[in-house]
Each structure stands twice: as structure tokens, then as C-alpha cells.
Amino acid sequence: MKKLVWAITSPKVTRLPGFIHPVLRLVYEMHFGAIRVWHTFWNVLYCYPLFQGRCAKIGRNVSIDLMPFVTGPVQIHIGNDVWMGGNISIASGRIMDAPQLIIRDHSQLNWNATIVVNREVIIEEYVRISWNCSISDSDGHPR
Numbered sequence: 001m002k003k004l005v006w007a008i009t010s011p012k013v014t015r016l017p018g019f020i021h022p023v024l025r026l027v028y029e030m031h032f033g034a035i036r037v038w039h040t041f042w043n044v045l046y047c048y049p050l051f052q053g054r055c056a057k058i059g060r061n062v063s064i065d066l067m068p069f070v071t072g073p074v075q076i077h078i079g080n081d082v083w084m085g086g087n088i089s090i091a092s093g094r095i096m097d098a099p100q101l102i103i104r105d106h107s108q109l110n111w112n113a114t115i116v117v118n119r120e121v122i123i124e125e126y127v128r129i130s131w132n133c134s135i136s137d138s139d140g141h142p143r
Contacts (some may be wrong), residue, residue, distance in 0.1 A: 043067075059105065072099070074117045079105035079125070089114045093138075 016024070052058050054070055059080035068084060070076065071139040072092030082103050091114070092099045096119040103109070104125040113129050115121055116136035123129065 063110070072117075074099045074101055074102075077102045079103060079107070081106045082106045085109060085111035085113070085131075087112045090117065091115070092117045 013089055042065075043064065047064060051064060051067050054076065055078055056075040057077040059078055059082065061077055061081045062084075063082070064084040064086075066086030066088075067089055068088040070090045074090060074092035075098060076090065077082050077100065082105070086107075088111075090101060093116065100120045101115060101117045102120070102122045104123060104127075106126045108128045109115075109123075110129060110131045110133070112132045114134045116134070116138075118136075118138045121135060123136050129135070
């Protein structure tokens, strides 16, 4: 019974004949090519306009992989030639009246970056924020 459950939950990959590999490789590349085309279409017509509407100021040549998740009343100012990866979170706890996130020219925020803004966070020019990095200007306590 244990072997039967293992065989059903962990199936083995069967080896295919060599002559079919070029065809499957083409289908594989077409699959990911279609995903890239859809992703670009989705960003240009949906994500970019929505995120621009959320920003107080946005520069030229800003590129985002996926729309950042923004919560709270933070004002976002983005400079020119900024690249933002996917799954970026920008949050504000509203300790001060007008929290601001300022991202200057030629900066990069990589995937899974989290920025918590309670007063002001400034990312200077030519700065690269690493993957899975968290930045905060306070510990979240009002005192």
C-alpha cells in the first residue's frame, strides 16, 4: 500500500526518444515566449498606469516587473531610469502626517524588497537594493 501511494504521489518522468526533443524544445520556448508577451502586455496596459496613479511623482524610463503592493498614505516619488522587481511591498504606519518614499535616479529595487515608511525613506542615486531586503525608518512604535 505504501509503494502504491508513493507511486501515485511521486510519479517518475519517462524517458522520451531523442528525435522528439527538438519539437518539445520548440514548444517549451514558445510557452515561455507567450508568457513573456502576456506579461509585457499586462504591465504596459494595466500595471504601469495604475502604479503611476498611485505615485505622487514618477520619472522617465521607470520599469517594474510586477505592480508593487502599496498600503497606507505614503507619498511615492520616483526618479528617472528606476527599475523595480516584483513582489515589492511599500507600507506606511502613519506615525507622521505625510510619510514619503523617495527613489532617486538610476536606482534598482530587486524582488521581494519591503520598505516601511513612517516619516521618510530616501534611496539615493545608483543604489541597488538586494533581494529579500527590508528597509524601515522606525521600529513601528509611536514613542
